[in-house]
Amino acid sequence: MMMNHAIAVLVNDQPGVLQRVSGLFGRRGFNIESITVGQSEEPGLSRMVIVTKGDDHTLEQIEKQLYKLIDVIKVVNLSTMPMVSRELALIKVKSEPAERPEIMGLVETFRAAVVDIGTKNMMVQVVGDTDKIDAMLELLKPYGVQELSRTGVTAMTRGNL
Incomplete structure (x- = not known):
């Protein structure tokens, strides 16, 4: 079933990371409903919160692809937890x-x-x-x-x- 998912992505605070993450979504044909990026609690790391639409399989693919990017530290599907x-x-x-x-x-x-x-x-x-x-x-x-x-x-x- 297609539904909105919020994904938190902890990344190295480096030039080009946002472009690489958004490019990954575009190349795979996944739409980004919204994306916010800002400093995290750890110096040198930023947190992205990406809202995208898809089923469980699509979300699994997104997570796997994100982990392939060198600057991605952690990916959490917030939609599966109280948030x-x-x-x-x-x-x-x-x-x-x-x-x-x-x-x-x-x-x-x-x-x-x-x-x-x-x-x-x-x-x-x-x-x-x-x-x-x-x-x-x-x-x-x-x-x-x-x-x-x-x-x-x-x-x-x-x-x-």
Whole structure:
């Protein structure tokens, strides 16, 4: 069954590693839904969180191929464990002064924040899992979404794993 999987990849912090990892996905015909990269808790190592779609066999192939890359230290399928995942989105939405109280109501309901207000629009910041971001975006669409920027998913296993 095709489903989204979050994969954490610990890699050496070297130029070209991101290109080699993304190139591997492209050559094998695997799509990257989102990818985030940043420093890890260990100096000299970065953590990538890649969200991709596929069945168990596809995921197994991805893991095997990633381990063939010289700068890959560890690959963990986070989707098979209890995890916390978050994404951040900045959404610029049209907002005439008369519509602002309605939009502010949505912002409060989603525990989001207004981070900028212009004369004809406002920028909303929302943090949460992908479903929360999608739901917020869907409710803001009728007002007119002018611009959208999403970070992609970052994730970690829960507890002592």
